[in-house]
Amino acid sequence: MNPGLYIHVPFCIRKCPYCDFYSESSLAQKKAYLDGIVREMDLVARDLSVCAAFDTVYFGGGTPSLLKPGEVAGLLEAARSRFTFAPDVEVTLEVNPGTVTPSKLAGFKQAGVNRLNIGVQSLDDGTLTFLGRLHNAREAEAVLKEARGCGFSNIGADLIYGVPGQDMASVHADVAALLAHAPEHLSCYMLTLEAGTPLYVRHGKRDFSMPGDTEQGAFFGAVSDALTEGGYLHYEVSNFARGKQYVSRHNTKYWEMATTVGLGPSAHGFYTEGEAHEHPFRWWNVAHLGNWLDCLDRGERPLGGKEALDREALMTEALYLGLRRMEGVSLAVFQDRFSLDLKAVLGSVMNGFEDEGLMVADAESIRLTRKGFAVADGIVLRLLQSL
Template sequence: MQSQAGLYIHIPFCQRKCEYCDFYSITRLEEMEAFVEALLTEIRLRAPEFAGVRFATVFFGGGTPSLLGEAQLERIWAALHRHFDIDPGGEFTLEANPGTLTPEKLRFLKSLGLNRLSLGVQSFHEHELAFLGRIHTVEEVIANVGHAREAGFDNINLDLMTAFPGITEASFRSSLARAVALQPEHLSCYTLIFEPGTVLYKRMRRGEVQPLSEEEEARYYNIARQVLEGEGYEQYEISNFARGKAHVCRHNLIYWTHAPYLGLGPSAHSFFRHQRLANRRSLTAYINLLRRGELPVEFVETLSAEQLQFEYIFLRLRLREGIDLEDYRRRFGRELPQQYAGILHRLQEQQLVQLTDRTLRLTDRGWLLADAVATWF
């Protein structure tokens, strides 16, 4: 039995689309019920292929999953447990926008069985939230965390955005301090990316806004590391910090350790049995195909041995612990230090990696250049 698989459910609805967001989401909330019916069908159709697989994590992402009504969430949750083997001791996360939560909704989510809450805070300054297009206020964040604690959530993540136009060192340090004051178990700090096709990217092309330089991005990244590590958070992945190993995001570790996962919902991706597949990035197509009893698959790709090795290296190097050389040998039948001897020598000369008898990991400098380092392999 595969005991470390992850289950991701993409809920594609938002009250308003953030200008920087590249994830598939729509504002046609009147289609939520039709989506739920289609999702229930996809769950049923996918289940036979995953017989014998135990899912250690369930993650509701989006979009804004907290927009779903209680009855809709109950039906989805029941269907997941009816058709899949869900580990009773698993990690069950729901992403939420602080502007969509009430004390009653939080109590319901906890009673349903969700045990981890991830709040898209981004900033603790109203003018920065307005620039980013967020619908919530700082007061709502503070209130939501308090109400989540009262509802029984003891594993809360806060997302913070770093290095975007208009941010200052003072405002960022203030956001970090206010986040830490709420005592979340986990913090994620992401640099704003101007993704092609987004409103923010178009504004950049028109010269209305400009991204920060790489040097400035690195400076804010280092501020986050210094502040959060000083407050007792362990940086276990490039963008993620946890209060001890008990609170690392188990679902994201499935991605980073190249373990299998199933994605449900429009635009969701899966990785299973050396295959990567993606669902259609259209709610209309998703619903229509499932109404006909067809899976809404956009593409299926069988990864070569070389692709699997590259992905494993790329993902594992994001982790503080890096690559376990023995695990690499078991998976691929090769000795990584010999396979990439010349590359590793050059990376060591540039102080980008550390190689021991057991592990290969990025240095602090290497973490700043992680994507570039990965292209060497």
């Protein structure tokens, strides 16, 4: 599989209270950041030989749509002059409503972006207020329409559900409102409380209560049913595509453990080429813009850490990532890679999951049912304990 390039843009106008991604709310260092990304490209090109052509570039964040189209074009040009790109490279930019105009969107398209992922999160003002988002439903709908109007034919949207105050009717209404815009891709996440975030602290003070497991499971089923009935493939626990051609090519690299190069503060990378094929390694950058720039000033890669993955770690990831996908885990590929007959080793545990309607195991693969997707993490944990 071809490698993918990820560029983390660490700026947000304001921190959302549930978010634990790294970002800065001041744009004062934007120019230094842009120069830094180009220097990091040079260091990566020096240190890692990425032989195949990149066929995805993903601008994630943070809020990449705070960059100007010319700045995105500049980064793409810098990458093209240092790495090889496939002719049909998928270039995704995350966009937050409230940070773009139609002409800016058109500028991104002109710059070479061919896929947008819009941080809609909800089309209900009450839910957006609880989430502390900067935008309202009207602004989110406007961006969805404007993106289409600018000629983007591959649009993804993010949805958060399981938000305090929501009930089944409001979750249904949110999904229906998004479906009206027919995005090609949807990432739907249950709200989770990340330790240390303001929302986590508020929850600790009993400001609000979260939906219980049963209610969350019901929401998960409702979202899956509504989107599946709407013609979407539920191809990964949290991801839906309006046909196979719209499956996220970039995210598939993470799920298939292909080489990905991450640039920018807090970005992660995974390398599995050449000698590293047997023992791939991952690395992660320091999650602080100032420290990241200091490393680059010294001519050093801004690494926060690096770890080689041994056979056991690779098996764990292959099982975890594979079972979160519609295709599941191929028994032949697993046997070939790890010399392990999964069915022979895990047969009795898997039979139990099959009896509960959570898993299907046939001659080719093991995969989770929709009911199994809802409790995927618990199933994988149980399987790993039995390996």
